[in-house]
Amino acid sequence: MDWERIEEKLHILSDAAKYDVSCSSSGSHRANTAGGIGNAAACGICHTWSSDGRCVSLLKILMTNHCIYNCAYCVNAASREAKRAILTPEEIADVTLAFYRRNYIEGLFLSSGVYRSPDYTTELLIRTARILREEKKFNGYIHMKGIPGTSAALIRELGHYVDRLSVNIELPSSSSLKLLAPQKTKENILVPMGHIREGIDQWRDEKKRYKKVPSFVPAGQTTQLIVGATPDSDRTILRLSQALYDKVDMKRVYYSAYVPAVTGSNLPAIAEPPLLREHRLYQADWLMRFYQFNVEEILTDEVPNFDLDLDPKSCWALRHPEVFPLEVNRASYHDLLRVPGIGVTSARRICAARRQAFLSYDSLKRLGVVLKRARYFITCKGKYYGLSTDPAYVRRMLLSGQKQPSAYEPMSLF
Amino acid sequence: MIYTYDGSFFGYLSAVFDGWHDGVHQIEDICLEADETSLFSASRFVTTDDGKARRILDALLLQCGPKACHYLYYAFLAEQKDRGLSLLTYVRTAFRYKQDFLHHLSDEPIWKVRQWARKTGNERHKLLGLxxxxxxxxxxxxxxxxxxxxxxxxxxxxxxxxxxxxxxxxxxxxxxxxxxxxxxxxxxxxxxxxxxxxxxxxxxxxxxxxxxxxxxxxxxxxxxxxxxxxxxxxxxxxxxxxxxx
Structure with a gap:
């Protein structure tokens, strides 16, 4: 293979794909087959971290950056002047295997601009997946994009080859969509999601009845929302995520701080991507998925946006002083999850450990509780270890104990 | 008595086995062959015997469960300085608790070994990618x-x-x-x-x-x-x- 030409194409196509956030390789445990190469680890494995601190787990490229659409926020928009390239399905398969054998990557994340038509593009994606799975007997992780506007039959076929499918919503409301991506409609995006969900449901159902069923998107479907390109409030974004988790059984919603890579009349002029806001959205997302929070609790009509100084869980706790302090030796698992400084793991450990003996304040630390925050919200054997339960005081203490959130902000010396 | 072994996991367990046989309280240390032994204590080299090692592991597996064995092996691989005696104490504590082993994970000897095991486990996972x-x-x-x-x-x-x-x-x-x-x-x-x-x-x-x-x-x-x-x-x-x- 001519690696120099491939390198040049890879450069163009990975440069165009880098704004896609998702790079996880978890949730699927595909075993290797006889004579095959690769498997998928259910926990997911990160293979390297790029200089922006994001993990690189998959070979994240576009099949092509030719696109018939002209979305204002996108670097690959049809009217934009850019170097264009296309990789054939055979080339993609070869590159993936070469990288995979050397343990550079965990698998392939293939996205694409819409080339000629959505169906035509999806057919090319299917061909790539088929070469990898059937010809090369590749059993590593494959994540592919569902192209908006693809027919149901093609989505169904693609789903049988890949581990994860995702359709990006990008813009969190119809009005933003109309403004920045006039050729796309809400239906266009939501319909393929529905097809994927139906396929997954059917697969799960069949698995119960028959011994061997071809898998269908075993790692579930995901999507991505851009934060900061439109005036939508955090509440709008979070409510959309909640709806996606409830209605289409989304595995994950990714949030991407809008990076001003392109300029346009409809786009906001911002100097820095809103990284802290993105971080808060992820925190809230975790609260919804693992901490049994509801979106209406996290953000209300009066407070439609996040407090950038304090995390959403602490904010909720400060708004609800009537709930606290909780007695750790008696509170239910559900209630423990609501305490800032107690996470899923430590809440589970508390529930297990208190069956043996009463928990003392000192033993909490060993269970993984962050007492720096939790002390203001709990009592232990009836004793309260913070100085006062007054929300204003607690807020001051939480803020003073906090380091600058440097890990999520670009560092600068000047 | 200071017991020395060849540096392998089974070698270590053989030394534990022999030390146990001679009486746990006279074990001063279990260390590598190459380590300098002190002037005032006798040392004895234990040849690796898979049979002896297996007996300890099988008993641990049977009485305390697979996690106890996992912690022991991974903690050994962390190559901490005082692993010789710490792991011995761990094995003794585990045998004392038997079925209740999992309920005493925060006891000092077990906790320490778990932390070491975690160190190895974390590095293993990281290097699988790197x-x-x-x-x-x-x-x-x-x-x-x-x-x-x-x-x-x-x-x-x-x-x-x-x-x-x-x-x-x-x-x-x-x-x-x-x-x-x-x-x-x-x-x-x-x-x-x-x-x-x-x-x-x-x-x-x-x-x-x-x-x-x-x-x-x-x-x-x-x-x-x-x-x-x-x-x-x-x-x-x-x-x-x-x-x-």
Whole structure:
């Protein structure tokens, strides 16, 4: 293979794909087959971290950056002047295997601009997946994009080859969509999601009845929302995520701080991507998925946006002083999850450990509780270890104990 | 009495077995052969006996469950300074609790060993991602690593599952140890220090360049965050990474 030409194409196509956030390789445990190469680890494995601190787990490229659409926020928009390239399905398969054998990557994340038509593009994606799975007997992780506007039959076929499918919503409301991506409609995006969900449901159902069923998107479907390109409030974004988790059984919603890579009349002029806001959205997302929070609790009509100084869980706790302090030796698992400084793991450990003996304040630390925050919200054997339960005081203490959130902000010396 | 052994896990367990037989309270230390023994105490070298080691492991498995064995092995691989006696205390504590072992995980001797086991487990997981193979001219895949804990033996099964049709070597350059896999089963080997770089296959450098290029391109410049990268990927691993050259 001519690696120099491939390198040049890879450069163009990975440069165009880098704004896609998702790079996880978890949730699927595909075993290797006889004579095959690769498997998928259910926990997911990160293979390297790029200089922006994001993990690189998959070979994240576009099949092509030719696109018939002209979305204002996108670097690959049809009217934009850019170097264009296309990789054939055979080339993609070869590159993936070469990288995979050397343990550079965990698998392939293939996205694409819409080339000629959505169906035509999806057919090319299917061909790539088929070469990898059937010809090369590749059993590593494959994540592919569902192209908006693809027919149901093609989505169904693609789903049988890949581990994860995702359709990006990008813009969190119809009005933003109309403004920045006039050729796309809400239906266009939501319909393929529905097809994927139906396929997954059917697969799960069949698995119960028959011994061997071809898998269908075993790692579930995901999507991505851009934060900061439109005036939508955090509440709008979070409510959309909640709806996606409830209605289409989304595995994950990714949030991407809008990076001003392109300029346009409809786009906001911002100097820095809103990284802290993105971080808060992820925190809230975790609260919804693992901490049994509801979106209406996290953000209300009066407070439609996040407090950038304090995390959403602490904010909720400060708004609800009537709930606290909780007695750790008696509170239910559900209630423990609501305490800032107690996470899923430590809440589970508390529930297990208190069956043996009463928990003392000192033993909490060993269970993984962050007492720096939790002390203001709990009592232990009836004793309260913070100085006062007054929300204003607690807020001051939480803020003073906090380091600058440097890990999520670009560092600068000047 | 100071018991010495050859440095292997089974060697250690054999020493524990013999020490136990002679009476637990007269064990002063269990250490490597090469360690200097003190002037005033006698030392005895214990030859590795798989049978003795197995008896301890089987009993531990039967009485305390698989987790107890897992912690013991992983903690041993963490190669902490006072592992000789700490692991012995751990085994004794575990045998005292028997079925109740899992309810006493926060007891000091068990807690300490669990922390060590976690250290090894974490490094293993990290290196499963950060290991980089190079294809040699004879088609073999060769990987150099310099891990803090001795993780090579516990990494090998992952690659056996993943690359069963390849011949590969994991080489721990810190310890001169390696795992060689010949498409059938992995074997532990000692690899002497070789100065000459291995001969690479024809395409290898071009593929490495493509990977380096990809790695640099995929980062978003306006999100640059060196501290976060070092958090996930400590600098001690950089020398064996192709993209960081």
């Amino acid at each position: 290991a980089r193979f190079q294809e040699l001219s004879d088609g073999m895949l060769y990987c150099r690593l310099k891990p803090t804990c001795c993780v090579i033996p516990v990494m090998a099964p992952h690659f056996v599952r993943r690359l069963p049709g390849e011949r590969w070597v994991l080489h721990d350059i810190r310890r001169g140890l390696g795992v060689y896999y010949d498409r059938e089963k992995p074997v532990m080997v000692t690899i002497p220090d070789v100065q000459a770089a291995p001969e690479l296959s024809a395409d290898e450098l071009a593929i490495e360049r493509a990977w380096q290029n990809y790695y640099r391109t995929i980062a978003i410049p306006s999100r640059k965050n060196e501290a976060l990268r070092r958090n996930f990927m400590p600098k001690k691993y950089w020398p064996t990474l192709i993209e960081m050259k």
